[in-house]
Each structure stands twice: as structure tokens, then as C-alpha cells.
Amino acid sequence: MGVADAVFGALADGTRRNLLARLGELGEASATDLARELPVSRQAVQKHLGTLSDAGLVAARRAGREVLYRPTPAPMSEAMAWMAEVGGQWDDRLAALERQLSRAGRAQA
Amino acid sequence: MGVADAVFGALADGTRRNLLARLGELGEASATDLARELPVSRQAVQKHLGTLSDAGLVAARRAGREVLYRPTPAPMSEAMAWMAEVGGQWDDRLAALERQLSRAGRAQA
DNA sequence: CGATAGCGCAACCGTACGGTTGCACATGGA
DNA sequence: TCCATGTGCAACCGTACGGTTGCGCTATCG
Numbered sequence: 712m713g714v715a716d717a718v719f720g721a722l723a724d725g726t727r728r729n730l731l732a733r734l735g736e737l738g739e740a741s742a743t744d745l746a747r748e749l750p751v752s753r754q755a756v757q758k759h760l761g762t763l764s765d766a767g768l769v770a771a772r773r774a775g776r777e778v779l780y781r782p783t784p785a786p787m788s789e790a791m792a793w794m795a796e797v798g799g800q801w802d803d804r805l806a807a808l809e810r811q812l813s814r815a816g817r818a819q820a
Numbered sequence: 821m822g823v824a825d826a827v828f829g830a831l832a833d834g835t836r837r838n839l840l841a842r843l844g845e846l847g848e849a850s851a852t853d854l855a856r857e858l859p860v861s862r863q864a865v866q867k868h869l870g871t872l873s874d875a876g877l878v879a880a881r882r883a884g885r886e887v888l889y890r891p892t893p894a895p896m897s898e899a900m901a902w903m904a905e906v907g908g909q910w911d912d913r914l915a916a917l918e919r920q921l922s923r924a925g926r927a928q929a
Numbered sequence: 930c931g932a933t934a935g936c937g938c939a940a941c942c943g944t945a946c947g948g949t950t951g952c953a954c955a956t957g958g959a
Numbered sequence: 960t961c962c963a964t965g966t967g968c969a970a971c972c973g974t975a976c977g978g979t980t981g982c983g984c985t986a987t988c989g
Contacts, residue, residue: 724947732906751947751949754950782906784906784907798897862936884935886934886936
């Protein structure tokens with residue numbers, strides 16, 4: 712089913728979730744910036760940003776000689792919808808979320 | 821952060837998501853049952869159910885000589901909470917979900 | 930009982946993944 | 960213009976993953 716595979720795959724790695732969370736705080740950052748505060752090399756971060764980008768969770772913007780990445784978490788909603796749908800049959804809490812999702816879904820790009 | 825890693829990891833595989841969805845429909849099923857309607861061997865299904873079980877997304881019950889698995893999707897809510905938190909800073913839709921999650925969270929085991 | 934259906938476990942295989950190093954290319958500042 | 964900084968790309972490495980086969984144990988049914 713669609714984008715879910717890429718999104719879940721991207722989110723399955725802790726470093727990638729770290730990057731996404733950090734980008735959420737910073738707004739924008741380069742791979743070099745992000746690598747500075749992480750215990751991995753710049754190239755590793757770059758690869759991670761690549762898979763995040765493939766999943767549509769991150770977008771890149773060139774600024775001079777830097778490339779700045781910003782989070783674009785919209786595709787996560789599809790993954791959440793999947794979880795809500797599967798889980799909703801067994802958990803009232805998730806069922807509530809499913810209703811919320813379908814309501815919010817009508818209002819998004 | 822906690823269970824999220826196992827949950828996202830488990831959900832990152834399409835076969836595993838299939839299994840979870842099918843279990844959601846059937847209620848309960850054995851690894852052999854599930855393997856019958858999937859293009860993989862029983863042992864493969866068994867391994868997948870193992871990782872799903874490690875993530876707390878599935879529970880096993882012995883019934884005679886069969887072992888029946890049923891979905892226990894509650895741990896997904898933590899993963900959803902993570903997504904809502906990270907995404908919420910950038911997406912009003914996810915922000916709404918985040919509020920919904922914290923409200924529902926107070927009412928769960 | 931014996932035979933059959935189902936589970937558990939281990940070994941093995943190919944490949945994708947996370948990570949590294951190394952180096953070449955581009956860009957901006959002194 | 961020269962140099963420092965930053966990016967892009969490729970090769971390489973170890974390991975974990977998805978999947979298979981094979982076999983032994985358990986339990987149910989005739």
C-alpha cells in the first residue's frame with residue numbers, strides 16, 4: 712500500500728528519527744550541521760536524509776554552497792491512517808483517532 | 821525512545837503489515853493458516869509473527885496443538901504519538917492529532 | 930498404538946542496510 | 960586568486976534481514 716512502506720522504513724531507524732526530530736526543532740539544517748551533533752559521519756547523515764527524502768519526509772533547498780533540509784512530515788499521516796485502520800478494530804482509542812484522521816484528511820493538500 | 825523502534829521496525833515490512841491487517845480481519849489465526857494465504861513459507865510467517873510479538877503488536881495463545889495469534893495494536897499508539905509530536909510542529913493536521921492523542925492517552929491502560 | 934498435522938529450531942543463502950573512508954567537484958571569503 | 964568549507968559520489972565492510980530447507984518434537988485423531 713503506497714507510501715506507507717517508505718515512511719515506515721524511513722522511521723524504522725533511530726538515527727533517522729533523531730534527524731527528523733532535530734530538524735523539527737531547528738527548522739532547517741545542512742547535513743554537515745546535523746552530523747556535527749551526531750556520532751556519525753556527514754556522509755552517513757547524508758544517506759539518511761536521502762532515504763527520508765525518498766519517503767517524502769524531508770525536502771532540500773540549496774542556499775549558496777550549503778544544502779538545507781527541512782521536515783515535510785505530511786506523508787506520515789498516511790502511515791498513521793494505516794495504523795488507525797488496522798488498530799481501530801481492536802482499540803477504542805485508535806478508533807477515535809481514525810475518526811479524527813478522516814475528519815482532518817478532508818482539510819489537507 | 822522506547823518501544824517506537826521495535827514498532828516502526830516491525831511495521832517497516834510489507835509482509836508483516838499484511839499479517840497484522842489479516843489478523844485484524846480474522847481475529848485469530850495460526851502461523852500455518854496465515855502462511856496458507858501468503859506466498860511465503862510457514863517458517864517465514866512464524867519469524868514475522870515473532871518480531872511482531874517482540875514489538876508487542878501480537879499475542880500468542882496455545883489451543884490444543886495449534887498456536888493462535890491475535891493482534892494487540894496498543895503499542896502503535898506510542899509510535900503514533902511520536903509522529904504526531906514531530907509532525908505537529910509543521911503540520912496543523914498532525915497538531916490536531918497530537919491533541920487528540922494526549923486526550924485519549926489519559927483514558928488508556 | 931500408529932499415522933498425521935502442526936509447531937520449534939537451526940543452518941544456510943543472497944541481499945540490503947548502516948556506516949566508514951577516500952577523493953573529486955563546487956562555492957564563497959580573504 | 961588561493962584556500963577553506965561544503966557537497967556529491969563511489970567503493971568497501973560487517974552485520975542484520977527476509978527467506979528457504981531440513982529435521983525433530985508434540986499432540987491430536989482413527
